[in-house]
Amino acid sequence: MTIARLDGATRLYGIVGHPIAQARSPEVMTARLQQIGHNAVLVPLHVLPDAFDSTLRGLMQLGNLDGLMITVPYKARALALADSLLPSAAQVGAVNALRRHADGTWQGGMFDxxxxxxxxxxxxxxxxxxxxxxxxxxxxxxxxxxxxxxxxxxxxxxxxxxxxxxxxxxxxxxxxxxxxxxxxxxxxxxxxxxxxxxxxxxxxxxxxxxxxxxxxxxxxxxxxxxxxxxxxxxxxxxxxxxxxxxxxxxIPMLDQQAQAVLSFFTETSS
Structure with a gap:
């Protein structure tokens, strides 16, 4: 895949998991973000279990990070990172996406x-x-x-x-x-x-x-x-x-989930 744009203004998204090499989201989501005109990329982030909380809280301080996808085995653990939750995430007790609001707070959603x-x-x-x-x-x-x-x-x-x-x-x-x-x-x-x-x-x-x-x-x-x-x-x-x-x-479930997460991210992207 050719990245259409990558510069100092590029916004960042990530997918967090352990392991992470199998993830298709970096390629799929980056293409979708750029197709709708966002100067943004989604990158794989391999986070080890013992360092999950400290790593994620550090990442979420980055000024140009707008969202995170969460995959196995962290969907339940990531719930505590959100300042607010969509109703479905609260009801499930897990999140698979986090987005930053304009005021710097983070909201979690569950789209599986x-x-x-x-x-x-x-x-x-x-x-x-x-x-x-x-x-x-x-x-x-x-x-x-x-x-x-x-x-x-x-x-x-x-x-x-x-x-x-x-x-x-x-x-x-x-x-x-x-x-x-x-x-x-x-x-x-x-x-x-x-x-x-x-x-x-x-x-x-x-x-x-x-x-x-x-x-x-x-x-x-x-x-x-x-x-x-x-x-x-x-x-x-x-x-x-x-x-x-x-x-x-x-596969259709994953594709539709990716589109739902994209909409969640881009509703409030910087």
């Missing part, structure tokens, strides 16, 4: 689930009013559940191998979105009248993983989303396609 909702809508699937089965109540699952409830999902059935974690997430969704009937379930493979199945677990990333649950024949009307990006076709996705289902992997 936003990216999934936008990806579904781009594919013609509207979450509002739907019955959803979710596998995984960890960080990604929490963001997805909150975003689906915010988008108007009628009900969420949440499974996690840690039953307490699934129950806690269901309670959190119900507290913030009482119109969404969220509950923890004990059978990962049982599908009743569900219209959307989402895998938010890492099962399917490694060779030999198999599916995240022993699904039988799926109804072709079921929409299936596996948020895993590599491999692009997981065992669950392969099975669902063989059953005639519409299937999405995590």
């Amino acid at each position: 689930g936003t990216g999934l909702v936008l990806a579904l809508r781009a594919e013609g699937f509207e979450p509002r009013g739907r019955l959803v089965k979710m596998l995984g109540a960890g960080g990604a699952g929490s963001a997805v559940a909150i975003a689906l409830a915010e988008a108007g999902a009628r009900a969420l059935d949440i499974f996690d191998t840690d039953a307490a974690r699934a129950a806690e997430l269901a309670q959190r969704v119900t507290t913030h979105y009482p119109d969404c009937q969220a509950r923890a379930v004990t059978d990962p493979a049982h599908l009743d009248d569900h219209e959307l199945l989402i895998n938010c677990t890492p099962i399917g990333m490694q060779p030999g993983d198999g599916m995240p649950a022993p699904f039988g024949r799926l109804d072709p009307s079921l929409f299936v989303m596996d948020i895993i990006m590599k491999p692009p076709v997981t065992p669950l996705a392969e099975h669902a396609r063989a059953c005639g289902c519409t299937v999405l992997n995590g």
